[in-house]
Structure formats: C-alpha cells, structure tokens
Amino acid sequence: MARRIGILGSGMVGSAIGAKLVQFGHEVKMGSRTAGNEKAAGWAKSQGAKASHGTFEDAAKFGEIIFVCTKGDVTLDALKLVKPESLKGKTVIDVSNPLDFSKGMPPTLVPRFANTNSLGEEVQKILPGANVVKSLNIVNCEVMVNPKKSGGEPTMFVAGNSAPAKDEVKGILKQFGWSDIIDLGDITGARGMEMILPIWLRTWGATQNGYFGFKIVR
C-alpha cells in the first residue's frame, strides 16, 4: 500500500531511504532546515513526481510515517523545529546515531546518549505523542535499503514502545529486503543498537569494507 512518508534530513541516509521508498510507489517529502535546501531540491527533482521537499515541519506534517535521518548530533535540534502535533500518533523511525567526532576518529558516542541512555529514548521523550521506533542505524545506508548488498542475509533490530508502530516498521523493512528482524522490546533497546556503532566502525576499518551487516546466528 502506498503511503505518504516524510524524511527528515537530506544527507546520504535520507536520500537513500527516500529513493527506495519512491521506488516502491510511496510519496516522499524530504525535509531540511530551510525550504530552499539545494540538496533536498536536487534529490526531489531526480526522483520524479512522487518526491517533493520542504522544511522539517513540512515533511513531518506531510508524512503518515516519518524517518529521522539527520546526523545524530543535530537530531534533537531538528525535531524542535517540528510542531509536536504534526507528529502526533505517527510512527517515527529514528535512524540517527549519536556519534561524537570531537575526540577524533573513529568517533565515540556522545556520552549523555550512551550506556544508560540513548538518542532513541531522547527522541521519544521530546515527541511523547509519537511512536518512536529505533531501527536501521547499524548498517550503512546502501545496506539499509538493500541488505543483500552485504553479501548475505543479516539481522535487523527494532525497538520501540508501540507494537503497532513496530509492525509498520517491520513491513517497510521487509519491503527493503530484511528477512530476519528481531524485536528488542521497548525504546530502551535503542541503547544496544547505538552502542553497536563502535564495533561497526572498527570492523569497517579492519575489513576496509562498509558493506556488511550483523547476523544473529542462532
């Protein structure tokens, strides 16, 4: 079923997810800080009639489902530019990672969002009326929308407080090609999903290959 989907963020992640959703017949509006963002405009133009662009608020209001694809260090600021009522009752998929590049490479996690907290939980806190689901943040954006790019069938996780919202996300994940999905429970499961980033980064460095995924062998 074709849906209206809002994408917050006009970087590689938002562009890849948006393009895949358009391919499946969804209507997609990409939002960014300003209505005239050139990257968002260029993306929308390249994607044809089902794609459009606007502000974060425009995209949030437009979508029945919202993907948060901002860089993790600006995710909360971006969401503050959206009216809470524009996201009320909607499924909000947080794909962002709270990476801290201030201490050099590879990045660590922003300490206040790590271990005993997570960015996913903070997103749910500032959007109490929305149903936040953490997912997709553990692979690169090409693998997100085409898991077979990893060369196999890796596992994807979901975490969130709303079972119907997670079912909606699982449906999209299956469209993307994810065949093995594990539900980690409530939004505090976002901690583990974000804390997997350090080993993702080191594995990328060790293998010189970013096209991989994590399979839970069981």
Add this chain to the structure above:
Amino acid sequence: MARRIGILGSGMVGSAIGAKLVQFGHEVKMGSRTAGNEKAAGWAKSQGAKASHGTFEDAAKFGEIIFVCTKGDVTLDALKLVKPESLKGKTVIDVSNPLDFSKGMPPTLVPRFANTNSLGEEVQKILPGANVVKSLNIVNCEVMVNPKKSGGEPTMFVAGNSAPAKDEVKGILKQFGWSDIIDLGDITGARGMEMILPIWLRTWGATQNGYFGFKIVR
C-alpha cells in the same frame, strides 16, 4: 602443541574454557583469590591429571598464556593480586565484561570503562609488561569454546597491541572451532567488543536463547 595455561577465575567462564583446554591436552591451572577455593579444587579434581588449582598468582606464574575470566567488576582487583613479573611478556586474554548490575537488570556497562575507555585497555594499563588481547567476551561461555553451539559459524574478534600475541590467541580460537576471526587492531578495539554486550543481553531477552553469536555478513 600442548601449553601451560593459567585461568584467573573459577566461575562458569573459567571452568568452561579450562575444561576445553584440558581436552586439547594443555596443562591448566585455575587461580582464585584463595588457594583453598572449593570451586577451583572441585573443577581441578573433575578434570584429571592435567588440571590443577591455586591462587591468582600461582595460575599467573604457571601459565605461558593466561585467560582472565573474572567478573568484570573485580578483574582489576584480581590482577592486583598477581606480581607483574609473573605475567611479563605473556599473552593475557581478557574475556571479562565490565557489567554494572547496580542499576538493575539488564545490566549497563560500568561508566568509567565504557565508550571512551574499556576494561581491556585498563587491564593492559595495569599490566604494561604483558600482551593483552581482548576476545571471546561477546558470547556465552559454552559458545566461546564451541561456536557451533550457536547453530552456525559466527564471527569472533580479537583486539590487542601485540601481533604475535593475537596470533597465539587466534590459534586457540581455531582450536575452539572459530573459523571467522576479525582482528580489530589495537587494544582500543576492546571498546566495541564490550559495548556489544547491551545488544547481546537484549537479544537474549528477546529470543529467550543464549546460544547465539554475531556473524559479520560481508
């Protein structure tokens, strides 16, 4: 080649690793806080002539290779009971996890060992003359010594500053049955390996099955 191996810790992890090493013909001494530890004595008795027990210092001195299998919150205290010269130049495999049970279940990581630091790095710091390698901490102890118990062929990681020490560890991992080993570089790679614990714990909770491993699909 049969080696002399010291195991620090008489819990499930030390017992499982020690038993497997005895099976492969290695001589194993299990060390604990006191020489008369009943668990260590019972373990040694059950394992026959190639197994023995003693203090942490006895096991450290005995082994050409040392496994640190203590609970993470006492690892550094246990190592302070060992004379630095007893571990000098030796390969020390740190299997322990800095889990913090003080905030309830599931545990978080001890904050001072997480994100911008790791227990593996702290072990290397207090043992500057030893070659510390982090490994095996990301699966349960039965999977550690028999990865096929997961039902497949998961990936194992090693991280440490000494290439020869990592080669020695890879040799033991192969004996245990690990066929896919990724070298994450220096001991700071222990961060990612320890930060994988939260998703390990949540996956265990979600699947009600502790016999799993992480495969890097690539």
